[in-house]
Structures are given as C-alpha cells and as structure tokens.
Amino acid sequence: MITYPEKLNLAQTPTPFYLLERLSANLGIANAPRIWIKRDDLTGSATSGNKIRKLEFLLAEAQANGCDTVITSGGVQSNHCRAVAILGAQLGLKVHLLLRSDSKPQAVGNLLLDQLVGATISHYSIREFKRLDSLFKHWTEHYQEQGSKAYSIPTGGSNGTGIWGYISAAEELAADFVRYQINPRAIVHASGSGGTQAGLMLGCYLHGISAPVKGYAVCDNSAYFTRKINADLQDWKHRYASDIDISALKAETFDDYIGPGYGQAGPEIFDFIKQVAAIEGILLDPVYTGKAFYGLIEDIKKGKYSQPAPSSQSSQSDDIVFIHTGGLFGLFAQQQQLGF
Numbered sequence: 001m002i003t004y005p006e007k008l009n010l011a012q013t014p015t016p017f018y019l020l021e022r023l024s025a026n027l028g029i030a031n032a033p034r035i036w037i038k039r040d041d042l043t044g045s046a047t048s049g050n051k052i053r054k055l056e057f058l059l060a061e062a063q064a065n066g067c068d069t070v071i072t073s074g075g076v077q078s079n080h081c082r083a084v085a086i087l088g089a090q091l092g093l094k095v096h097l098l099l100r101s102d103s104k105p106q107a108v109g110n111l112l113l114d115q116l117v118g119a120t121i122s123h124y125s126i127r128e129f130k131r132l133d134s135l136f137k138h139w140t141e142h143y144q145e146q147g148s149k150a151y152s153i154p155t156g157g158s159n160g161t162g163i164w165g166y167i168s169a170a171e172e173l174a175a176d177f178v179r180y181q182i183n184p185r186a187i188v189h190a191s192g193s194g195g196t197q198a199g200l201m202l203g204c205y206l207h208g209i210s211a212p213v214k215g216y217a218v219c220d221n222s223a224y225f226t227r228k229i230n231a232d233l234q235d236w237k238h239r240y241a242s243d244i245d246i247s248a249l250k251a252e253t254f255d256d257y258i259g260p261g262y263g264q265a266g267p268e269i270f271d272f273i274k275q276v277a278a279i280e281g282i283l284l285d286p287v288y289t290g291k292a293f294y295g296l297i298e299d300i301k302k303g304k305y306s307q308p309a310p311s312s313q314s315s316q317s318d319d320i321v322f323i324h325t326g327g328l329f330g331l332f333a334q335q336q337q338l339g340f
C-alpha cells in the first residue's frame with residue numbers, strides 16, 4: 001500500500017487508454033508490436049497534458065504551506081507554465097512566470113493563454129536564464145517584502161513532490177493493463193525535465209509493472225537525464241523518508257530524435273504530425289510528443305523493439321504503450337511550419 005501525500009483533484013482522470021487500430025498498418029509496421037495510447041493530453045481542456053498530474057501534488061503543498069503566490073519557470077511556450085497560470089487562476093493564487101526567450105515573443109499558443117488568465121510574466125534571455133536560481137530568489141524576496149508568501153515550482157514541475165503525479169499515473173496504467181490483459185514490453189513518452197520519467201519508473205516499480213520506461217529526450221542528452229532523474233528520485237526519497245531502494249531504477253532516455261534543438265523540429269516531424277492526425281485523429285506537438293512518437297516509430301522500424309526486454313516475464317505480450325503527454329498549444333505557435 002502506498003501512502004500518497006495530500007493532493008488537489010484538478011485533472012480529469014483516469015484518462016482514456018486504447019489501441020491505435022489503424023496506425024501500424026498505415027505506417028508500414030503492421031508486423032511490429034501493437035501500439036496503445038494513454039491519452040494524458042485529455043487531462044483537461046486548457047489545462048491538458050502531463051503537468052497537471054504533478055501540479056495536483058505541488059499546488060496542494062503550496063496551499064498547505066499557506067502560500068498565496070506561485071513562481072515557476074520555463075521556455076516561452078512552456079506547457080507547464082501555462083498549466084500553472086490557469087490552475088493558479090482557478091485556485092485564486094497569484095502566478096508569476098519566468099520565461100526564457102531570446103526574441104520578442106508573439107502572444108500565441110501557451111503564451112496567449114498565460115496572458116489571458118492574468119499571470120505576471122518576466123521574460124529573460126537564455127543568458128539571463130543561466131542564473132535561474134537567483135531569479136527565483138529575487139522574486140521570492142520581492143513577494144515577501146509585499147507581505148505575500150511565494151511557492152517555487154522548478155521548471156517542468158519536476159522534483160520529489162511533482163513526481164507523485166506519475167507514480168499515481170502508473171497506478172492508473174496498472175489498472176489499464178489488467179483491463180486489457182496486456183503486459184507491455186515498453187512504456188514510452190517524451191522527456192523534457194525528467195519528472196514524468198522519474199515518476200513512471202518509480203510508479204511502475206511500486207505498482208508491479210515490469211515494462212521498462214523509455215523516455216525520448218527533446219532537449220538534453222541521455223547522460224543529463226540519467227543525472228536529473230536520479231536527482232528527482234533522491235529528492236523524493238529524502239522528502240518522504242522512504243525506505244524503498246531506488247538504486248535498481250535505471251533511467252533509459254534516448255537522445256537521437258532531438259533534431260535541431262529544443263522547440264525546433266525538422267520537416268519530418270511536421271509531416272509525421274499531419275500523418276498521425278489524419279490516420280488516428282491524434283494531435284501531436286512539434287516540441288515534445290511529435291518528436292517522441294516519431295522516434296518510437298523509427299526505432300520500431302529499426303527493430304529496436306523486436307526483442308522483449310531482458311527483465312520481462314515470458315508471458316509478456318507484443319504491446320507498446322505510448323503516453324501522450326499533451327502540448328497541443330505549442331502547435332499553434334509553429335503552425336506556419338505545417339505548410340497549409
């Protein structure tokens with residue numbers, strides 16, 4: 001039995017889980033493992049995506065600590081910051097976003113929504129963002145001087161508290177697997193700040209799921225994710241004084257499909273997004289899910305998923321699960337790349 005900390009009920013869960021019936025045949029991988037999808041893009045309308053699962057725990061902690069303000073950070077089109085901005089408005093918390101951008105950003109996609117719900121926004125260059133810790137400190141002191149109490153959420157909501165969101169999502173997945181009687185050979189998703197992967201790895205371990213969790217990086221390299229995921233797991237262990245042995249949890253994050261860089265994708269990703277949208281009605285984004293799902297399909301074609309994972313049971317079925325972590329608003333910020 002796992003004792004979860006206090007959380008707010010903000011996400012629409014459980015999210016749908018189903019088999020992508022047409023995709024494999026249409027993409028020429030009919031003989032490969034079947035692909036199932038966990039629709040975490042449906043956790044809310046404007047609050048959609050993976051971040052809300054983490055924020056259920058983080059914002060509960062903010063409220064329990066008596067905070068009236070939330071400070072968080074991310075790229076200018078951060079899905080995480082958008083989710084914080086909207087949930088802050090829903091809960092009556094002030095939200096201050098520290099956003100990274102080098103040019104004057106257009107109010108489109110996530111940034112449009114940040115502004116719509118009245119978040120305070122400070123824009124910083126990539127160079128200024130290198131001293132993010134001191135920016136958080138500066139604004140925390142600023143609110144303190146005003147008689148407010150600010151709660152800081154790290155980029156992506158990834159820390160020992162935030163990862164509870166995907167420990168709990170793994171419990172949902174375990175129920176999905178029982179319902180459909182599958183024992184997948186892999187659980188796959190996009191990795192940005194590592195918290196989703198850390199939570200899923202730990203959650204699978206705690207909920208008895210043997211499938212390995214495989215992250216597709218959209219920014220930093222595999223070595224970075226190994227360190228970051230380990231740091232989040234250690235933070236979790238420390239905060240919750242758990243005696244669970246996390247040393248057996250080894251992160252597997254692939255960095256072959258980042259493309260030109262974070263937030264930038266090549267034409268193959270936009271073509272792929274169009275294909276998947278037309279075949280299955282699934283909307284991917286060019287920053288996270290488009291790259292991760294594209295990477296998965298390419299790796300299936302290369303035979304990377306043909307062998308069952310060494311740690312798996314012999315009864316393992318021929319199934320792969322893709323977690324759709326949301327990100328749709330990022331597509332609107334790059335819509336001209338779709339070429340319509």
Ligand SMILES: Cc1ncc(COP(=O)(O)O)c(C=O)c1O
Nearest residue numbers: 079192193194195196325326327
């Ligand atoms: C749509 C989407 N998918 C995946 C991720 C990656 O999640 P994480 O930051 O927990 O690695 C993010 C955020 O970074 C995201 O916004």
